[in-house]
Each structure stands twice: as structure tokens, then as C-alpha cells.
Amino acid sequence: MQFWLIQTLNSIAFGGLLFLLSSGFSLIFGLMRMPNLAHGAFFMLGAYFGATFMNWGANFWIAALLSGLAVGVLGVILERGLLRKLAGNAQGQVLVTLGVSFIIADVCLMVWTGDPVPVPAPQWARPPMFLMGYAFPTYRLVVLVIAVIAAVLLYLLMERTRLGAMIRAGVDDMEMARGVGIRVSLLFMMVFMLGAALAGLGGTIGGPIMQAYPGLDADMLPLALVVVILGGVGSLMGAFVGSFAVGFIYNFGTALFPDFAYVILFLPMVAVLVLMPEGLFAGSRQ
Numbered sequence: 001m002q003f004w005l006i007q008t009l010n011s012i013a014f015g016g017l018l019f020l021l022s023s024g025f026s027l028i029f030g031l032m033r034m035p036n037l038a039h040g041a042f043f044m045l046g047a048y049f050g051a052t053f054m055n056w057g058a059n060f061w062i063a064a065l066l067s068g069l070a071v072g073v074l075g076v077i078l079e080r081g082l083l084r085k086l087a088g089n090a091q092g093q094v095l096v097t098l099g100v101s102f103i104i105a106d107v108c109l110m111v112w113t114g115d116p117v118p119v120p121a122p123q124w125a126r127p128p129m130f131l132m133g134y135a136f137p138t139y140r141l142v143v144l145v146i147a148v149i150a151a152v153l154l155y156l157l158m159e160r161t162r163l164g165a166m167i168r169a170g171v172d173d174m175e176m177a178r179g180v181g182i183r184v185s186l187l188f189m190m191v192f193m194l195g196a197a198l199a200g201l202g203g204t205i206g207g208p209i210m211q212a213y214p215g216l217d218a219d220m221l222p223l224a225l226v227v228v229i230l231g232g233v234g235s236l237m238g239a240f241v242g243s244f245a246v247g248f249i250y251n252f253g254t255a256l257f258p259d260f261a262y263v264i265l266f267l268p269m270v271a272v273l274v275l276m277p278e279g280l281f282a283g284s285r286q
Contacts, residue, residue, distance in 0.1 A: 003131055003255075004133060005131070006134065006136060006253055007151060007255055008248075009131070009136055009140065009141070009254055010251050011013065011139065011244075011247045011248040011250075011251040011252065012244065012247065012248075013143050013144050013209070013247075014209075014247040014249065014250070014251055015143065015147075015208065015243045015244030015245075015246065015247025016143050016144040016146065016243070016244075017091050017143055017145030017202060017205065017206045017247075018150070018223055018224070018227055018244075018246055019147045019150065019151060019227075019239060019240055019244075020079040020147055020150060020198055020199075020201060020202030020205060020206075020217050021039070021040075021148070021198070021199055021202045021220055021223075021224050022223075022224040022228060022239045022242065022243050023041050023150070023151070023154060023198055023236060023239045023240070023243075024039070024196065024197070024199055024230075025039045025173075025193075025199070025224045025225075025227075026193025026196035026227070026228045026231065026233060026234060026235065026236070026239040027191050027194065027195050027236075027237065028191055028192055028195040029228055029233050029234065029236065030171040030233045030234020030235070031167060031170050031171050031174075031187065031188065031234065032083075032188055032192070033090060033174075033189070033231035034090050034093045034094055034097075034112070035094060035097075035225065035228075036097050036192075036195070036270060037094060037097040037098040037101055037221065038078065038098070038100040038101040038104065038194070039097075039196075039199055039221060040085075040101065040180060040199075040216075040217035040218065040220045040221030040224065041100065041101040041105060041217040041219060041221075042071050042074070042075065042104075042168075042196050042199035042200055042201070042203070042216040042220075043202055043203040043206070043220050043221075044104070044105070044203060044212065044220070045067075045074070045108065045200060045203065045215040045241075046067045046068065046069055046071050046118075046200030046201060046202060046203025047102055047203035047204060047206065047207040047210070047211070047212035047216060048108055048111075048112050048203075048212045049063075049065045049067035049070055049071065049117060049200065049203070049250040050064055050067045050119050050203065050204025050207050050212075051063075051065070051112075051117045051118065051119045051207060053067065053158060054068050054120065056134065059122070060120070060121065060122045060153075060204075061122070063204055064201055064205055065201070066202040066230060067200045067201060067203065068197040068198070068200040068201035068204070069197065069200075069203040070200060071196050071197060071199060071200025071201075071203070072193045072194070072197030072200065072224055073193075075192045075193050075195065075196025075197070076189055076193045077198075078097075078100060078192070078196075079188060079189050079192040079193070080102070080189060081098060082096050083097075083188075083192075084119050084185065084188070089114075090274050101217060101221075101285065104217070104265035105173060105217060105236060107213065108214065110216050112212065112255055114214050115213075116211045116212065116213040117211060117212040117213070118211055118212075119204065119207025119208050119211060119212060120141075120208060121208035122142075123137040124140075125138045126138070126139065127138040129141070134157060139208055139209070139259065140209065143205060143209065145193035145204070145241075146205055148167060148199070151236070151240050156226070156238055157237060158192065158236055163190070164255045165233055166187055167191060168189065169182060170182065170184055170187050171234040200283050203212065203216075206247035217260050221247055223246055223250065223265075226242075226246050226265060226269050227239060227242040227243050227245075227246050227264065228242070228248065228279075229268075229269050229273065229279060230242040230245060230268065230272050230279060230280060231243075231268060231279050231280055231281050231283040232278055232279025232280060233278070233279060235279065235281040237281050238280060240282030241280070241281065244274075245268075247267065249264060249265055250265055253265055
């Protein structure tokens with residue numbers, strides 16, 4: 001009983017963390033029609049930035065916001081300085097983001113060395129809480145609450161603001177969006193910054209659970225890809241549902257069948273690609 005309860009709570013918390021990573025990835029992928037292969041590196045960089053800001057005296061939440069802002073600015077530089085010059089060359093853009101991910105990984109290795117860097121949770125969230133007589137880390141539930149708040153805010157942004165309407169129009173039909181006067185190039189920059197900032201924020205928030213370490217980017221990027229493929233490119237609802245589905249599949253697969261964890265994870269993705277190539281929520285671009 002304890003195993004199933006703890007694994008279920010771990011899966012829910014991990015799904016919330018995946019949503020912070022995959023929501024921005026899905027929006028960028030949906031609007032720009034390219035997978036940003038530097039997204040995992042942005043997540044890792046956010047974890048390192050968060051640890052550094054906290055070492056400089058910032059509290060956890062200020063460090064998380066500063067990390068998101070710093071990574072968001074880096075995203076703007078990448079989009080403005082490199083990707084925009086390769087407009088129309090999707091293959092070139094993908095290769096550039098892959099190269100940038102390698103550069104970020106090497107820079108992190110030089111600056112923070114190869115040892116894991118701990119990111120301490122807020123003091124009040126460190127003592128465990130007890131559920132049904134079992135101890136469970138309080139901070140993991142805090143991550144879930146943050147993910148739900150982020151999902152609500154993103155929903156309001158997408159459904160209740162002019163910017164959200166423009167993003168949805170660009171995801172659904174980019175040429176028509178240009179035809180009605182939407183500045184798609186400016187939209188690219190704003191969405192890329194938002195996606196990068198969410199990844200940086202998620203890196204700091206996930207730091208107390210995962211720590212910052214070399215290879216964190218390579219561990220998280222495949223999971224974000226699976227989430228987007230399962231949920232549907234550009235779908236906020238798909239990213240939300242897909243994140244928790246992948247969280248459950250990955251955690252239980254790793255615990256029950258450690259030698260086949262990735263097989264269990266990628267099989268549903270293959271099935272969705274065969275049966276529903278556009279994802280489970282392809283018709284719900286929210």
C-alpha cells in the first residue's frame with residue numbers, strides 16, 4: 001500500500017514539473033513548427049541559475065523568478081540573433097538549437113563543474129507531511145500546486161487576452177494570421193521568451209527534487225518530446241494531460257520495470273503516432 005501511494009504522489013508531482021517544461025515547449029513547437037532542442041538545456045540552466053542566486057542570498061522564490069527571467073532573455077537572444085536569420089529553414093533552425101544545447105551544457109560544465117549542485121527547498125517546505133500514516137515530502141506537493149497555478153494562468157493568457165488569441169491564430173493557421181495583420185515575427189519572439197522562461201522557472205522549482213547536474217538536459221528533453229507528441233503540438237490541454245500521463249508512466253515504469261522503463265515510456269508515443277499522428281488533443285489548441 002505504501003509503495004502505490006508514494007509512487008502515485010511522486011508521479012503527480014513529477015507530472016506537474018513536466019508541465020512547466022513541456023507547456024512552453026509545446027507553444028514554441030506549435031507556433032514556430034520546429035522542436036526547440038535547447039529546451040532541456042534551458043531547464044538545466046534554470047536549475048544552475050537558481051542555485052547560484054540562492055548562494056548570493058536570494059530566497060527560493062526570488063531565485064526562481066530571476067532564473068526564469070534570465071533564461072527568457074537568453075531565449076530572446078537565441079530567437080532574434082540566430083533563429084530569425086534562418087527563417088524558412090526548419091532543418092537549420094533545429095540544428096542551431098541542438099548546437100546551442102551542446103554549448104550551454106559545456107558552459108555549465110565549465111562554470112559549475114561536473115558535481116551535482118543542490119538547490120535547497122524553502123525552509124517551511126522541508127519537513128515531511130503525513131498522509132494516511134505515511135511520510136511524504138511536502139515540497140513535491142508544492143510543485144503540484146505551482147503547476148496547477150501555472151496552468152490556470154496560461155489558460156487565462158491563451159483564452160482571455162489578445163496575445164493569447166494571436167498565439168492560437170498563429171498555431172492554427174500562420175499564413176492567415178499574417179494576412180489579418182498579426183506581426184508573427186514579434187509573436188515568435190514573445191512565445192519563445194515565454195517558453196524559455198517557463199523552462200528556466202521549472203529548472204529552479206525542480207532543483208530541490210532533481211538537483212542541478214550535467215546531463216539534466218538530456219534527461220528532461222525526451223520526456224518533453226513525449227508529452228508534446230502525446231498531447232498534441234500547440235495544445236495547452238494536451239501538455240497538461242500528457243505531462244501527468246508521462247509522469248505516471250515514467251515513475252511506475254522505472255520502479256516496476258527498471259530495465260524497460262524507456263520501452264514502456266515510448267511505446268504509448270509510438271501508438272499515438274500510428275493511430276492519432278496529431279496527438280490526443282489535436283483538435284483542442286488551447
